[in-house]
Amino acid sequence: MAIPNRKSTEEIAHGIRRRVFFHSMRNNGGYLSQACSAAEFLALMYNEVLNLGAPTLPMTPKPFMGVPSASNPDAFTGAGYHGPFAPEYDRFFVSPAHYALVIYSALIEMGRMGEEGLEHFNRDGGSVEMIGAEHSPGMEVTTGSLAQGLSMASGLAWARKRAGEPGKVWVFMSDGEFQEGQTWEAIAAMNYHGIDNVGVIVDVNSQQCDGAMSSVLDLGDLAGRVASFGATVQSVDGHDLDVLRKATSAFEPGKPLFVLANTSPFQGMSHLKKRFPRLHYVRFKSAEEKQDMQTEIARELGISETELEALAHG
Amino acid sequence: MVEIVNRPYASAFETFAVARPEVLCLSADLTSSCEVDGFRDRHPDQFLSLGMAEQNMLSFAGGLAMQGFRPFIHTFAVFLYRRPYDQLINSIAYSNRKVRMMGFLPGITTPGGITHQAIEDIAVMRAIPNMTVLETGDATEVETVLEAADAVDGPVYVRILRGQVPRLFSTPFEFNRLRTLSDGDDVLVLTSGICTEEAMRAAAALSGHGISVHHLHASTIKPFDRDGLVAAMRGKKAVVTLENHIITGGLGTIAAEIMAEEGVGIPLRRLGLNDTFAHGASRPYLMKKYRLDAKALVDAIVSVLGHSVTIEESELEAVRLDEVHSSAKAEAL
Numbered sequence: 001m002a003i004p005n006r007k008s009t010e011e012i013a014h015g016i017r018r019r020v021f022f023h024s025m026r027n028n029g030g031y032l033s034q035a036c037s038a039a040e041f042l043a044l045m046y047n048e049v050l051n052l053g054a055p056t057l058p059m060t061p062k063p064f065m066g067v068p069s070a071s072n073p074d075a076f077t078g079a080g081y082h083g084p085f086a087p088e089y090d091r092f093f094v095s096p097a098h099y100a101l102v103i104y105s106a107l108i109e110m111g112r113m114g115e116e117g118l119e120h121f122n123r124d125g126g127s128v129e130m131i132g133a134e135h136s137p138g139m140e141v142t143t144g145s146l147a148q149g150l151s152m153a154s155g156l157a158w159a160r161k162r163a164g165e166p167g168k169v170w171v172f173m174s175d176g177e178f179q180e181g182q183t184w185e186a187i188a189a190m191n192y193h194g195i196d197n198v199g200v201i202v203d204v205n206s207q208q209c210d211g212a213m214s215s216v217l218d219l220g221d222l223a224g225r226v227a228s229f230g231a232t233v234q235s236v237d238g239h240d241l242d243v244l245r246k247a248t249s250a251f252e253p254g255k256p257l258f259v260l261a262n263t264s265p266f267q268g269m270s271h272l273k274k275r276f277p278r279l280h281y282v283r284f285k286s287a288e289e290k291q292d293m294q295t296e297i298a299r300e301l302g303i304s305e306t307e308l309e310a311l312a313h314g
Numbered sequence: 315m316v317e318i319v320n321r322p323y324a325s326a327f328e329t330f331a332v333a334r335p336e337v338l339c340l341s342a343d344l345t346s347s348c349e350v351d352g353f354r355d356r357h358p359d360q361f362l363s364l365g366m367a368e369q370n371m372l373s374f375a376g377g378l379a380m381q382g383f384r385p386f387i388h389t390f391a392v393f394l395y396r397r398p399y400d401q402l403i404n405s406i407a408y409s410n411r412k413v414r415m416m417g418f419l420p421g422i423t424t425p426g427g428i429t430h431q432a433i434e435d436i437a438v439m440r441a442i443p444n445m446t447v448l449e450t451g452d453a454t455e456v457e458t459v460l461e462a463a464d465a466v467d468g469p470v471y472v473r474i475l476r477g478q479v480p481r482l483f484s485t486p487f488e489f490n491r492l493r494t495l496s497d498g499d500d501v502l503v504l505t506s507g508i509c510t511e512e513a514m515r516a517a518a519a520l521s522g523h524g525i526s527v528h529h530l531h532a533s534t535i536k537p538f539d540r541d542g543l544v545a546a547m548r549g550k551k552a553v554v555t556l557e558n559h560i561i562t563g564g565l566g567t568i569a570a571e572i573m574a575e576e577g578v579g580i581p582l583r584r585l586g587l588n589d590t591f592a593h594g595a596s597r598p599y600l601m602k603k604y605r606l607d608a609k610a611l612v613d614a615i616v617s618v619l620g621h622s623v624t625i626e627e628s629e630l631e632a633v634r635l636d637e638v639h640s641s642a643k644a645e646a647l
């Protein structure tokens with residue numbers, strides 16, 4: 001049972017882009033491109049696919065309460081924004097922790113976190129970290145060292161299966177994570193153990209820090225490689241909600257499901273293309289560049305003059 | 315006012331590597347974050363992109379070293395020893411291969427949280443046989459550490475500072491030799507890395523209150539200039555160490571080991587992260603919270619000496635703020 005939400009998935013995707021845009025403009029930079037690529041599939045996951053209960057953490061994120069330890073009863077994870085743990089509910093791991101700003105924006109769009117949450121972003125003493133930490137909203141595990149989320153999810157899923165829990169474990173991954181050997185170790189283990197209660201959604205934006213993946217370390221035929229282990233693979237247009245909807249429900253018995261969402265790193269903000277191939281973190285080099293980006297992207301996102309005014313003064 | 319040098323590593327590495335064709339620059343998708351993007355673009359034949367796959371990169375470097383190349387590996391410090399630790403031991407350290415590991419963003423110099431903060435790297439690296447461990451503390455050391463590192467017959471791990479780095483020293487990196495930054499009679503202060511700047515501030519403030527500090531800066535962590543340390547401890551009332559690292563296994567531990575072995579019976583106070591992970595926040599915030607700053611050092615010195623002077627925060631001012639949005643990097647970090 002998802003919490004009631006009157007917004008359509010399209011509206012949520014649009015809202016994610018808008019929020020990340022405003023935030024990045026206000027802070028002279030941000031993980032802007034990740035909102036472009038991931039908006040549709042994250043909106044779909046939160047609004048339609050994931051079976052999550054109502055949030056258990058306050059709308060306004062708590063401050064950082066210390067690192068986990070036997071002597072710290074106050075430590076918490078950000079999983080509460082995905083609702084309580086219960087056998088019937090899904091779990092959702094965000095493996096590329098640098099997508100945090102996009103996740104926070106999605107949580108706000110879904111009404112799972114208050115709008116003011118973003119004001120805590122990267123703030124000293126807060127829990128809304130720039131690189132999502134275990135205590136950051138929407139985060140449940142430590143994934144800033146990339147390509148560990150899938151293994152943890154597999155272990156959790158195996159245990160849930162053994163306990164007979166009907167809820168699934170979903171993992172959001174980036175394509176960069178498929179360069180790490182651990183990802184392939186995880187895929188082999190999932191297939192060998194027939195872990196079929198894991199769904200993986202991958203942002204195949206063909207980008208990483210250094211630029212286009214083909215110029216750094218090419219992944220080759222990603223779909224073929226994953227499928228060769230025996231997993232179910234759906235390689236689809238990551239901006240087409242209808243095909244994503246079908247792909248995310250294509251589970252087959254005994255197999256994990258991988259949905260490869262083939263995306264554009266400037267979808268919905270075409271002007272970002274000017275920055276190619278340096279899209280991983282958008283930081284404006286000059287006031288002119290920022291102004292130019294702001295005007296053009298705002299136009300494409302349908303952001304009004306008055307909203308831009310507010311941005312300039314707020 | 316100290317001079318701030320912009321990206322000292324970038325030009326130093328280029329000059330250094332271009333003159334040495336056996337040097338290869340290896341990178342794991344953090345090329346501009348490690349200031350070698352210009353080098354990659356201008357010297358593609360000396361650059362190897364290995365993608366975000368650190369385990370493979372370390373073993374690969376071992377293979378390159380077998381054929382006479384001297385690979386300089388560039389990534390964040392954490393990604394050099396946490397995930398690829400077994401590769402580091404078996405493909406590099408055991409065979410004493412000349413692989414040079416350049417670790418960026420040491421300790422809490424990154425807001426990236428625990429996954430990005432190398433806070434136990436020195437302890438780990440120091441425990442590895444054959445390994446040499448270096449740490450830079452200013453722009454001059456960043457500019458001159460490459461030659462020192464490359465002269466070592468075996469693997470080397472270096473903590474590199476990047477971005478806007480203050481210039482504190484006028485003489486180059488000197489292998490296995492402590493730098494004397496101030497002479498004094500009361501207390502010996504031993505620091506490394508970014509903490510040295512803090513201690514220079516603290517020492518200046520303390521001298522105004524009649525406490526004289528003998529300040530040593532360590533940039534070679536393993537091996538260690540034992541004689542230099544022992545000589546400086548003579549006649550002091552106490553030793554205080556300050557490091558951008560956990561106090562287990564790092565500089566403070568080195569001081570403790572040497573003091574015990576040499577029978578130096580004076581109090582030792584170790585400042586640094588005390589058996590805790592940190593979290594993502596700005597560097598000044600974390601330095602204050604975890605007591606890695608000038609104020610913490612002043613307090614420790616005053617207390618260990620049993621003095622009652624009070625030194626205001628304002629006397630220790632001149633804190634540099636890191637530009638999170640400097641145009642130098644591709645990653646936010």
Ligand SMILES: Cc1ncc(C[n+]2csc(CCOP(=O)(O)OP(=O)(O)O)c2C)c(N)n1
Binds near residue numbers: 034393
């Ligand atoms: C193990 C590990 N190595 C390196 C990094 C540094 N890093 C952070 S994001 C990133 C790029 C990974 O590619 P991807 O997630 O596809 O990037 P994007 O599409 O967002 O540009 C890298 C190398 C890391 N976080 N973890």
Ligand SMILES: [Mg+2]
Binds near residue numbers: 174176203206207208
């Ligand atoms: Mg990518």
